[in-house]
Amino acid sequence: MTDFSLLKQLCQVHAPSGNEVAMKDFLLEYVEAHQSQWKVQPEIIHGKAFQDCLILKFGTPRTAIYAHMDSIGFTVRYHDQLVPIGGPKAETGYQLVGEDKLGPIECELIENEGDLHYKFPRAIQRGTELVFKCDFRETEDYVQSCYMDNRLGVFNALKVAETLTDGLIVFSCWEEHGGGSVAYLARYMAEELGVMQALISDITWVTEGVVHGDGVAISMRDRSIPRRSFVNKIIEIAEDSGIPFQLEVEGAGGSDGKELQSAPYPFDWCFVGAPEDNVHSPDEIVHKADIASMIQLYSVLMEKL
Structure with a gap:
């Protein structure tokens, strides 16, 4: 096996x-x-x-x-905006993870008629990559x-x-x-x-x-x-x-x-x-x-x- x-x-x-x-x-x-x-x-x-x-x-x-x-994944743009990397499926509630200079990130994806955003207590530094949280x-x-x-x-x-x-x-x-x-x-x-x-x-x-x-x-x-x-x-x-x-x-x-x-x-x-x-x-x-x-x-x- x-x-x-x-x-x-x-x-x-x-x-x-x-x-x-x-x-x-x-x-x-x-x-x-x-x-x-x-x-x-x-x-x-x-x-x-x-x-x-x-x-x-x-x-x-x-x-x-x-x-x-x-x-695939997402790049943080400006404010709370996300830009897709490749062609990820995007649904509100998906958990995303990554890290910027301020520390580790675990946030929620928000999809609104094609616009993608993240929900997190602080601003994430622009250019940060976020990927799906792994649940194997x-x-x-x-x-x-x-x-x-x-x-x-x-x-x-x-x-x-x-x-x-x-x-x-x-x-x-x-x-x-x-x-x-x-x-x-x-x-x-x-x-x-x-x-x-x-x-x-x-x-x-x-x-x-x-x-x-x-x-x-x-x-x-x-x-x-x-x-x-x-x-x-x-x-x-x-x-x-x-x-x-x-x-x-x-x-x-x-x-x-x-x-x-x-x-x-x-x-x-x-x-x-x-x-x-x-x-x-x-x-x-x-x-x-x-x-x-x-x-x-x-x-x-x-x-x-």
């Missing part, structure tokens, strides 16, 4: 788009503490040229796993919390890392608010490492065609359309593996795959992720069976691709 204590820790890290440094530091500490137990100890690549992103290089990589570290819940079949998108994608990458022999794990920034880091990550991946294919370890939606409990979703398209021959190869490997999976076809939504496809290199990519309900809210929920199949399928794909 999977231990979700690491996922709970990840969901509690303050890392809204543009301020992912706490997540990077958490991941560096985690890798340093646990890599001795992994099958292969990775080369850890980071520094000024990568801003707050992080790359783990295992053996001789052929394929990269992309997992974005950032979350686990039942026999489900895990539920804010920021399953994409702390579950990060969790998946770290679990796959335990047995990975050849591959890259790329932890990116800004995905929820328009992207921007993948361009230079892709350049490094292509020019320095010669890796031209990627799996997007992110979380998708429960819809009328993708449901809880039927396995990880292989996305044949969203707003972007990956190269069909690469997607077909992934589907064929999944079918041969016997691991439960679902096929997703959507006309909206996006991921780090969109930036890879826009890069001036012949990248192949495919979004492979567990489906969640209550998207971009404090109550995102994912079925444990779908998490298990996600980890299993990624391990097989990284071996076979």
Whole structure:
């Protein structure tokens, strides 16, 4: 049975788009503490040229796993106003947390016909980021919390890392608010490492065609359309593996795959992720069976691709 204590820790890290440094530091500490137990100890690549992103290089990589570290949230504007980071669901009563120079903050979100405000005994310093307060819940079949998108994608990458022999794990920034880091990550991946294919370890939606409990979703398209021959190869490997999976076809939504496809290199990519309900809210929920199949399928794909 999977231990979700690491996922709970990840969901509690303050890392809204543009301020992912706490997540990077958490991941560096985690890798340093646990890599001795992994099958292969990775080369850890980071520094000024990568801003707050992080790359783990295992053996001789052929394929990269992309997992974005950032979350949605809110930025304090003027007076008691809030500006969204990415596309968070906003309802009066949601609890938000953060910290400014005056101390820690736990306040209430107020939504009024599209205008967003906070309720707190004092003024919060402008520019302060607020995120959903984490209330991590686990039942026999489900895990539920804010920021399953994409702390579950990060969790998946770290679990796959335990047995990975050849591959890259790329932890990116800004995905929820328009992207921007993948361009230079892709350049490094292509020019320095010669890796031209990627799996997007992110979380998708429960819809009328993708449901809880039927396995990880292989996305044949969203707003972007990956190269069909690469997607077909992934589907064929999944079918041969016997691991439960679902096929997703959507006309909206996006991921780090969109930036890879826009890069001036012949990248192949495919979004492979567990489906969640209550998207971009404090109550995102994912079925444990779908998490298990996600980890299993990624391990097989990284071996076979």
